[in-house]
Amino acid sequence: MDITFVEGSVSQKHDLEKLERIRAASRWLVAVGNCAVWGCVQKGGCTNCSAAEKMLQVYGKDADFDVLEAAPLEKHVHVDVRLSGCPINATQFLSVTASLLQDHLPYITSKPVCLECKLKENPCVLIEDNLPCLGPVTAAGCGALCPSMGAACYGCWGPCQSPQMDAMAQVLTEKGYALEEVISRLGSFGAPAELFKRWKPFNENGAAVKGV
Numbered sequence: 001m002d003i004t005f006v007e008g009s010v011s012q013k014h015d016l017e018k019l020e021r022i023r024a025a026s027r028w029l030v031a032v033g034n035c036a037v038w039g040c041v042q043k044g045g046c047t048n049c050s051a052a053e054k055m056l057q058v059y060g061k062d063a064d065f066d067v068l069e070a071a072p073l074e075k076h077v078h079v080d081v082r083l084s085g086c087p088i089n090a091t092q093f094l095s096v097t098a099s100l101l102q103d104h105l106p107y108i109t110s111k112p113v114c115l116e117c118k119l120k121e122n123p124c125v126l127i128e129d130n131l132p133c134l135g136p137v138t139a140a141g142c143g144a145l146c147p148s149m150g151a152a153c154y155g156c157w158g159p160c161q162s163p164q165m166d167a168m169a170q171v172l173t174e175k176g177y178a179l180e181e182v183i184s185r186l187g188s189f190g191a192p193a194e195l196f197k198r199w200k201p202f203n204e205n206g207a208a209v210k211g212v
């Protein structure tokens, strides 16, 4: 196959077996959507419990699943292109496909959503409305969809390159958002836990103890 597009995270053993066969048979493998790129909500939802425990809670002890911890595709196989988004952007999908058909790896920006938001000259909902907008640490590509509608970005494209998590947490906590909520928002689309680990554990006032 020239190009294979794979959606979803690897969360059961048969997913992994299928993925390895697909990788072996594909010239280009494209991870499509936040689940495939970051692991998304099923990974984020298992931060404090194992995937097996989660399955047990949902399906009961008679459920027979060969569960793996939900993970992005690139944890298991080489991925040529990571096409994030929840959902992805149709224009970006077409442009990536056109590049690969000409045997070129496409350019995908790793800048934050704020860049697209400012190019659209949107008012900043973080500054002006005190909304918990995650645009400064979220990968661009959606065209700043939510802030363009007056809503906060909740991070569905996953983190941008080198996200300034400390600064983001500081701004949001100064605006009255609890750090636990900030971490929950940042982590709910599968952003790697390493990005937050220096904020844990919290002291008795709920503030982060840094450098742990």
Ligand code: SF4
Pocket: 113, 114, 115, 117, 118, 122, 123, 124, 125, 126, 127, 133, 134, 135, 136, 144, 147, 153
């Ligand atoms: S509204 Fe959000 S995405 Fe837009 S500039 Fe402000 S923080 Fe960035």
Ligand code: SF4
Pocket: 086, 113, 138, 139, 142, 143, 144, 145, 146, 147, 152, 153, 154, 155, 156, 157, 158
């Ligand atoms: S603005 Fe944020 S939450 Fe909204 S679509 Fe874009 S990345 Fe997703």
